[in-house]
Amino acid sequence: MKKLVLSSLLFLAFASAYAGGYRVGAQGQRALAMGHSGVAVVSNAELAFFNPAGLVHLENSLNVSAGVTGVFSSVRYQNTNTGAFSETDSGVGTPFYFNASYKINEWLAAGISVSTPYGSQVEWPTDWAGSHLVNEIELAAIFVQPLVSIKVNDYLSIGGGPIFVTGSVNFNRNLTRSLVDEDGARSNVEIDDSGITNWGWGASFMFTPTDELTIGFNYRSEIMMDAEGGDATFTNVPNSPAVPAENGVTPFNASLPLPAEWSIGASYQFSEKFMATVEYNRTLWNVYESLDITFPEGGAPSINPRNYKDASIYRLGAQYVVNNRVTLRGGYYIDESPVQPGYFAPETPRNDAMGFTGGFSFNINEKLAIDASFLYLRFEETDASYDFYTEDGQQVPFGGTYKSNAFLPGIGVTYKL
């Protein structure tokens, strides 16, 4: 089995990493297999991420769920006016999660959720047609959330806890469309910072009006990632006072929001074997107005308007218990892009997508199960442009046709005691 998984991974390895925005929905293989709907599903410790209020409903006293997903994605760009074309070439993104809960008594459970809900990895060929906007970007953030889950009465439970985030950013682009040094090499800046930390919080409730119906609501707050005093490295800058930068390392400041999101959903147990879910997510991307990079020790700031809008995701999922060993899952979702017309930047080339998901759990024994999932994200081909790059005081649109897709196979374990 290991060999098969490995070989299929090797086959996948030529593909590139996930590129859709920087919210990566892969925080539980069971939920992911059902269209990443989990806010109203009491199944395993994944609840710690999707709806901590439900942890108290888990039957066992100790529950652990952990997993990792390989993100293989690819974005193609072309401009038929100029003939420019390009394709991202990235490593494999690996969002992971570790969730655990411990039932202290019938009405109280404690838990912890460690996850990577935000991240991005996009690598265009160096000096490609849009290199003045991005050559490559890598964002990573790890959420650590201690939790409590309280059963208020037979119908209602609540949960939540503070979130600690630690993140890193690496972003590389050329300074302009045409600036080169004395040897013809494109002038470039790379910003890099890690160990960026901040706090947020999450809270949720779960409502169980009947044995068959579960309704859940979850909220996670916005967390601002403020990079202060990271390293900005300028290279290939010509030696001239006419250029507002010089070669070398200088500190930079930048802020990137991890937006708030809320989810509401329901699951219904149609029979002992069959369950279905429906869920709605709203991500408050509106907060991401502009990516501004400033240089406190001098140098022209880089102002990059983003003007995201709040975006919705509509999810459907189903689960079928084949026998006491095997459970099958499937799902579908529609993922609205937060990017507005004219703001389509190739560092987050995200248009509306459809997610097709599937997966299964295999119970090795009473305590241990293997959870597998896959997600295929399909994006429509889109003609889009980013119009807010300026050069010499003039707006210079960068546009073309984009086509993306992403494939995310994931594997995890569920343990209960």
Place this chain on the structure above:
Amino acid sequence: MKKYIFLSAIASLAFISCEPEFDNSIEEGDFYSAGDADFSNFVSVGNSLTAGYADNALYREGQMNSFPNIMAGQFEFVGGGEFRQPLMEDNLGGLKLNGNVIQGNRLVLAFNENGTPGPQPLAGDPQTDITNQLSGMFNNMGAPGAKSFHLLAPGYGNVAGVAQGTANPYYARFASSAEATIIEDAVAQQPTFFSFWIGNNDILGYATSGGTGVNQQGNFDPSTYAGNDITDINVFASVYNDALSAMVENASGGVVFNVPNVTNIPFFTTVPPNPVPLDQPTAAGLAQLFGAYNTQILPAMQGFGIISEDEAAARLVNFQPGEGNFVTIRDENLTNISSFLQNPPLSLPEDLANIFGQLRQATPDDLITLTASGVIGNPVGQLEFMGMQVPLINGVTVPLEDQFVLTPQEQNTITQAQTAYNSTIEALANQNNLAFVDVDMILRQVSETGIPFNGGVLTAEFATGGAFSLDGVHLTPRGYALVANRALQAINQTYNADIPQVDVGNYRSIQPSNNVD
């Protein structure tokens, strides 16, 4: 269990084999169309403009941005092959002959300690020695400095002739043999498509030297021409026809370019004819000096019948306090009165007589060369006149020499030749069903209204306009990209082709750098 793993592995493969594909991908190879032409072997013949020369030098980055190389990049969409260029060794652009520098490095825009920008040579030891012969054939046959008749001149690539001035140092690097001609080497590559742009240097040397050369109309032997002479229009027509016919013979098509007007390039439009500011005392001193010239010398010369009334009027000099005084120039079309002034009754000293010899003040119709900017206003000594110490200042009390000024007569001489060349070029282009690019019109548009692109407007303003490099004559990569696009347009039209054009804004304009000596 294994069954499911296996199924999911199959599913993985099925999905991952669906890389994102465009409905209509330009990588498929049949998105664009070559039309009736065959671009598989593209060869370019021409001078500095074809080579990618800029900033007074040929250097690697400029060559990479030569207009034929930009075109060749777009030809790749329609079956174009490799485009080999005789690349220089570095981005300095200087040339050596047996270790001695014979051509300086390229110009960059340097800022002095006051923050004033100006073109200066990039510092460094150039690595290109023309005695290092390159081997193989080169698609880009552009030879900086070549005139029309040089294309057919045996020995033009003979390195032994470079020092004597009979050979071209650039062509000497990649000529197939010492006796080869540029056209022979171009035709030997069996081009399926070509670009052909020649004739600029047949007038340019005369122009940039301020008209110091000879207009060789009527002299049909170009081997007797000097570098700054204007080629006879019949010689031009004859060699142009011969060279173009050789290119046309086996090619599916080609694109030819005419010769732009040299008088609206920054080399002639940057320094105005009236750049001289004067304060009150200086103006008063000059009024005294030139008052004598205006009211005594000129009427006397006219009285003796040495100069006409019209000439006397044209030679009047008027300096006023404030900005905008016209420079004084030596105009070779004026009567030289120096010897008369040295004789009685005026009996002026020789140095003063020489100053007045062919002196007049410039008019708005005179063009001052870019090279004069480092000369005008420089003090060069003093002179005693009627008991006064007159400071000798270039362009004021010392007239600018012929080499710094293109007078209306000289401009007219150039325009006549250019017009004749261009008639020949357009007629032969039509006769051979070739794509034709009216560079004369394009550069006039750049200079008069500017040409917009994605991110700005290309104008002929020196250093800031974006189209012309720091030598004021040759184009920047951005300017060459514009030319490449116009050539692609003409090709699309003539050959029913569909070849995409480049984004001009992705090509740089002038290079700023303080890496200067």
